[in-house]
Amino acid sequence: MRTAVYPGSFDPVTMGHLDIINRSALLVDKLIVGVLNNNSKSPLFSVNERVNMLKEVTKDIPNVEVMSFSGLLVDFLKELDAKIVIRGLRAVTDFEYELQMSQTNRLLDNSIDTIFLNTNLKYSYLSSSVVREVARYGGDISKFVPEQVISRVYEKCGVNKEIIR
Numbered sequence: 001m002r003t004a005v006y007p008g009s010f011d012p013v014t015m016g017h018l019d020i021i022n023r024s025a026l027l028v029d030k031l032i033v034g035v036l037n038n039n040s041k042s043p044l045f046s047v048n049e050r051v052n053m054l055k056e057v058t059k060d061i062p063n064v065e066v067m068s069f070s071g072l073l074v075d076f077l078k079e080l081d082a083k084i085v086i087r088g089l090r091a092v093t094d095f096e097y098e099l100q101m102s103q104t105n106r107l108l109d110n111s112i113d114t115i116f117l118n119t120n121l122k123y124s125y126l127s128s129s130v131v132r133e134v135a136r137y138g139g140d141i142s143k144f145v146p147e148q149v150i151s152r153v154y155e156k157c158g159v160n161k162e163i164i165r
Ligand code: ADP
Pocket: 007, 008, 009, 010, 011, 014, 015, 016, 017, 020, 086, 087, 088, 089, 090, 094, 118, 119, 120, 123, 124, 125, 126, 127, 128
């Protein structure tokens, strides 16, 4: 059984994340989306809210499961008996950090490999922070996040969706 973990903050899940989830789920037997519970960041959504949104938007993909984790990614993989990490690459700016993380993870556990999927060109500009920023000022996020997520982002940002253009 080939199990992979796609870790991230997903604050909130975007169309770019969902594209990576759909594509990587085809490559493995089981894909665990790992939502990082990171105390040093102050996220817009709580970890439970992020997990629930991801569960909703992935409910029709049979081999995907969503879980939260804290601590080291390599320990989370060990618990799941998984050897593969999935990460998305949008641009060269992602590359340096991603390479450093994957090298570090391999030093911590040399049975682990990271598979990088290039972004879908449609979403190459897209990040959770862009979504939060646009929503905060009442901009249209309907092309950025799955439908079920749109109103929750506005609500969290204290924006009345009646006035959204
Ligand atoms: P993190 O805080 O770990 O960077 P994110 O939720 O921002 O978590 O992203 C998780 C993963 O998804 C990262 O590998 C990131 O590069 C990738 N990712 C984010 N947005 C996109 C996108 N638009 N296209 C492809 N990959 C993406």
